[in-house]
Every structure is written in structure tokens, then in C-alpha cells.
Amino acid sequence: MAQKETSAVRSEEEPLLSVDNLQTAFFTDKEVIRAVDGVNFDIHRGETVGIVGESGSGKSVTARSIMGLVDSPGRVLSGSSITFRGEELTEKSEKQYRSLRGSDIAMVFQDPLTSLNPVYTVGNQIKEALRLHQDLRGAAATEEAINLLEAVGIPDASRRVKEYPHEFSGGMRQRAVIAMALACDPELLICDEPTTALDVTIQAQILELLQDLQEERDLAIMFITHDMGVIAEISDRVNVMYAGEIVESAPVEELFENPRHPYTQGLLQSIPGNQPDADRLSTIEGDVPTPNEPAGYCRFEPRCPKAFEDCTRVHPASVEVNDEADDHTAACLLYPEDASQAEAVELHEQLESEREVSER
């Protein structure tokens, strides 16, 4: 976890990864699904950026877009920009991407069993990454694989490298996957719900491991989850996603203390742990909509307790929530809160007209 003062320094320097107006759509016969629709955020070295949202909100597609793993019929639309260490990623060919993937940016997926190949030993799979990116072979590679397994806290590593994924327990498998991701010393680690399939006691171990590794290697981590508790624990900065858009973005303490967007407020209120004594849980009525057209309105409006008339015709842009707020943005017509409602709506309309929406 980065300290407050260092995060202030960090925001000055060049971000490691910068996502700007990312739009990823899936073109099906029936409709075009804009799974990620105009997402912006930065990740700095040594920082953990959390992305939280319900299923179908576009968290994983964001991650896959960064990794260049969006398959047909999906495509990153023109006008999107992802820069990593100043290099533009969206223009890279598959071959160029391949040398980046695994070595500079690595990814840990939700279900460790499906991201491991059952017919190769765990050691073999770690060695594959070492061979491809670092040209290590034979005994040297085995030695390195054992070191990696030890680094992620697997006891008896020299035996474990020779074993198959089914011989590992769930938590061990996720550790092995993390070891694999670390094999080539990446600068950015994308974790897509890495602890969702695990028990709480094992989850605690994995979160601790990620924090240690981050300190050791100055890793930047993009952490995707739907669990507000995990987000609160691991991230420095949180982006809340809803129907393909980031609706609120703030440093973690600020977000949990002063959630501004009605969706974030609803989400935090519906956690049973936050209201142990309440008789009934407060809920957000309805379901997450499928974003199948460019939005000319607020996508949360049908479920929003604070919706007013303009919400159905103006698409909210991300704005600072008020004058004092440092680094806290929300995409909602209620903000900036120091402006009158009419002024705010006007501001959003103007920002909206400047936004670039790609159809192709």
C-alpha cells in the first residue's frame, strides 16, 4: 500500500499505464454491445488501482483490452488509446503484443484451474514463460522456477515443480499462477478477480502475498473484483464501473468515506456487513442494463433513487465532485455539487459534445 505522501509525488511523474477513452465493443448479428464505453484511468508504479463493479459492468473486458486479448467479434474501437511506458498499445501487431504480454504486463485470472494446463507439470508451465521471454533453459530454468515458487510461499518447492496442477490445492494453484505471472519480472500485474474462487483464509494469504510482492518489486497492480471488502483492503485508488463506464473514481479512503455517485452509495449500502443490525437490506432495484447503444442518457437512471428529468437526455461526464475535492470524480448530473443543477447539466452537456464516440 502506498503511503499518502508518496502517492502525491507519484501523480506528478509519468503514469506507467494510461488508458484514455477506451471503447471496446462486441459486434453480434443482433446488436453492438459496447462492453467498455469511454473509460479513462492511469496506473503509476508501485500503485494498486482497484476496479470494482457488478458482473457485466465491463471490468474484465477492460483488462483484456489492455492485454490485447479481445477476440472477435469484439474489437477495441478507433479513438481509444492505451499507453504503456509512453508506447501506444492499440496500434501494436499481434507479434509485438506477444513479446509484451507475460514479460512487461502479466495477468492473473479468476479461476486458477482453468489458467493452468492440466497435462503439464507446474514447473513446466513456469519454465515455458522463462524460455520464451528470458531464454533460460534446462537446469537453470528449473532452478529459477523453484525460486519463484518459494517466493510465492509454496513450501517443498523442489517437489512441487514436478507436480501437476491437480495435485495442488486451490490456494496453492493461485500462488503458482502468480509465480508464473512474476516469472519475467513484469512491471504491471493485472489481477482479474484473483481471490474470488478462494476461501477467506486463503484469500487473506493471497492478498498478503500480493502486497509483499508489490513492495519487493515496486509492481503496479490493477486489481479487479466485485468485493468491496477486498477493494478497501488492497487498493490505493478505486474506479467504480457500471455498464461499461467508470461512474466514480477516488482514492480508496475518500471513496468509502464519501461515496458520491448514487450507484456507489447503493452498492456500499447493500453490503450486509455494513448494516448488521438493519432488519432489511437496502437494495438497488432492477438489473445492470446491457450497454447496446452509445449513451445519450445516464445508464443508471432507471435504477437511480435520485434521478431527475434531465438524466434521461444528458449523458453525464466525469467531473470533480466539488471545488475542494482533490482527485475525486463522479459521472453524475448532480455534480459538481457547488454548481446549481441547471449549471451542472449545462456543464455536462458541453463536456459531452466534446467527447469522441466511435461507432466503428
Next chain:
Amino acid sequence: MSEQVQQESVSVATGETLVEVNDLKTYYDEGGIVDSNPVKAVDGVNFEIKRGETLGLVGESGCGKTTLGRTLIQLEDATSGEVLFDGTDITELSGTELKDWRRNSQMVFQDPESSLNDRMTVGEIIREPLDVHDWNTPQERRERVRELLDVVGLQPEHYYRYPHQFSGGQRQRIGIARALALEPEFVVLDEPVSALDVSVQAQILNLLEDLQDEFGLTYLFIAHDLSVVRHICDRVAVMYLGNIMELGDTSELFDNPKNPYTHALLSAIPEPDPTSAKDRITLRGTPPSPRDPPKGCPFTTRCPMKIRPEKYQDMSADTWVAIEVFREVLRERSRAEKSLTEQAKELLGMETRFSDIGEIKQELFGDIDLSSEVERHIDEAAQHVEDNDEEAARRVLREEFGSICDNQKPDNHVVSDTGRVSHCHRHMSEYTDPDEFVPYTER
């Protein structure tokens, strides 16, 4: 709902025992010819569920909570022990008796994607239990299904739709409607909300509470999400490796856990509050295999408060942890499956992936100053491993470094006025109570 049900629900007297479980055991894979080494999924549990209450059952995956739930409604056969439902031992029932009894207890499954038949319409799915039990006339069955759709918050026109047309939350509503079709008294809810998003989860939890009030249902709520359990349950049982470690009133148990496992489990939940500074106890390793549970307390292999033998009271935390990890490595090894070639190599005294113990010893004890006595025992165990006799090595370590925790099953000690019980040796008068004890690693 119909008049009749309304009246019944009013007449339900809360407080009397509906389900009583006595020393229940459910083993899988029994009766091998040479040696029987069953999976001890449920290994001797005792508890009761009162009418109209919600009993929570929590624990890590693989601890036997689902098996216990399924055994309670006879979807699994109990190996021994009894389940008294309204005084009748249902493990003894069979044939028509069993089928008749099944009306009384239903189950809602975890995954709404796989527990509904995609080729049947919603109406058919909900009507199926009515058809199976030949409930009234077909006309009335259809009527009843429409009623149920309304009860769980779905529309009558959903009758003719197929499950794939519904979202996860709605599908779970269908599953609940099906479970309620025969007006059961007892419903086992097996992780009913863990596949759902938070905002939808809250809707389903509210629905379950409404239904309980309306029909006087008794729930067994199985979950691994402790915050959900805290919200919905009256009492909670915490399970670990087939045993109930602690059982008691929900708020009491959450506010002041007595058992070391409950303590660790609660401290592991990430709180949705970044400023909370909780002293977390992170447990080492994973639960042992239920085929080879520890002889004494089930939690002994990971317990941060394990009782140490008298002579090692003052051993440094690092050394103690190293020894514990060493024992765990050996346990893991005896659990690993050995291929035929490996077995042959072992017989011939050749090198296998298991024989290399020196390296581990170096890794664990390399930086630690061991007293000569400790070292002697470690070396003796290592020698046994070299000779491919892991059993002997484990025995050496257990005898030297083990304590009452390794050798004797704890009793269920009553730990509060409300009758909460905890399964731990530390509640005995000669030891420090778990909630007063500072774990060795924290010192």
C-alpha cells in the same frame, strides 16, 4: 397464500426443536477391500435446529457443510448417528415413507445456472415437485404455480418462459419457488446468494426473510460469506474438517469469538472500510485432507494458539513455525499420490521427488539456532524420510513436539450463558482461554 397455510404458520410454535442431530457421520468411499480410508466429510456433529429459526453453517470449502446439509434431508446416506426430524429418525426411513417425508424438507442450490433444467419452462420446473407427489388436480397445480410465482416476486406470464431468459437473481427466485411448492417446514439453503452480485444478493436475502415470516419456515443457511450469515441467521455453527468448532448465538459469536478457528476466520474477512486497522491472524497453509484428519483436534495443524509441550514453552516463534511447517510438508507428502513408477523406484531405493529432504531441512532450519535436543529429533525424522518411511517420521515429530491438541479430540465446552459451545482444549481450566491467549507468533 391459501388460508390453510396462513393458519398453520401462525400455529407454529417457535422454540421447540424441529431437527436434532446426534453424532452424525457421513463418510464417502468406504469399504475398500484392503484398507478402508474414507473421506470423513462429516465426522461426528451434534446440534439442533429450533422451529422457525435460521441456523447458519459456515466454513471453508471442503469442510463438509454441503454434505451435512444434504445428509439432513437424506440426499446423502449417513454413515452413523441419527437425524431426528420432529422425533422421527429419518436416516432409518426408506421407500414410500421416505418419499412422503421428503415433502417436509427442500433444498435451494447454489448455482442457479445449473440447478434449473434449461429444456423445461419455468412453470414446468416449479410444478415438477407437485407432479412427483401427485398433489391435487393438474388444474390446481397450475394455479399453485402462479401463486408461487407471485410469492417470489415473478410475473404470471413468466410461466411459459425458459430459464435462459432470466437473470441470475430471477433464476434463484425460480429455485426458491420450486423449493416452496410443497409447503415444506424445513429448507436447506446451500449458498443461495454466493453466485449473485451484491445488489441482487440483498434482494434475495430480503425475499428469504419475508418468506420465513410468512410461512414459518425453518432454515439451514449454508454459506461461506460471513457477512451474509451475520445478517440473516439467528445462530451460527462454524465447521472445520467435518467438525463443528463453535456454535452459538450469531451476534455473540461474531462480537466475541471463543474458538481459535472462529477467531481466525472472522479476522480474515476483508472489511469494506479502508481505515479499519484490524489485527488479522493469517492462517498458514490449507486444511488437511479429510481422508487423513489429525488424530486430535481437527484444527491443530493450523492453529495459532496450539498448546505446546511443557518443555518447549519458551521456544522462539521462528523455530516453532519452522517445525510446524516441516510437519506440514511431511503430511502433504504422504497425501500426494504416488504413481506406479514412483512406488517402484521407492521399493528399489532409487531417487524420487520425495526423497530430497536435506534441501527442505536447510531451507527451513538453515537460519535458526536449534537446541541439540530439537535438532536430534529433526534429524531422526529426516532420516526416516530418506528411508522412505514418512509415517515413522511423522510419528517421531508428533511424539516429540505434539501435545494434547495432537492426541486427543477436544470436548464441546460450554462457553457462555446462552449455551454457546466451543470445540477447543484451551477452555479447560489448566490452560489459558483462547480469547486471552496471545498467539506465539504475535509476541
